[in-house]
Amino acid sequence: METVSVNRFRDNLKVLVEDVIHNHEPLKVTRRAGEDFVVVSAADWEREQETLHVLQSSDLMRQIAVSLKTHSQSSGYQPTEGELNEITGV
Template sequence: MDSVSVNRFRDNLKSLVEQVVDNHEPIKVTRRAGEDFVVISADDWEREQETLYVLQNSSLMQQISESVKTHQAGAGYKPTEGQLDEITGL
């Protein structure tokens, strides 16, 4: 993660925000007399929140674990060609 001073951030706000959004890379903004903060795109923030939700939900994590085991054993549900076409929109 790149780090910039609050003064540089203020002076280059537009280009730095565009960089954050385009590159999906947050920027840490440092302040001399206070807490630092991070600038992140809304899409990246939402993705992080979804990831945290899944990781904190023990029921979902259990379902994922069971699904991985089933997949590795080759014993999972196998959709028909028609179902696959419907899922993929073909």
């Protein structure tokens, strides 16, 4: 994660924010007399929140573990050709 001073952030706000959005990399902004803060795009923030939700749900984590096990053993649900076409939009 790149780090910049609050002065550099203020002076280059547009360019730095565009970089955060385009590169999907957060930016840490340091302040001399206060707490640092992080700039992240809204899309990346939402993705992180969804990930945290999944990680905090024991039921979802259990489902993922079962799915990984059945996938590695090739014993999971096998969709029909029609179902695959519906999923892939073919």
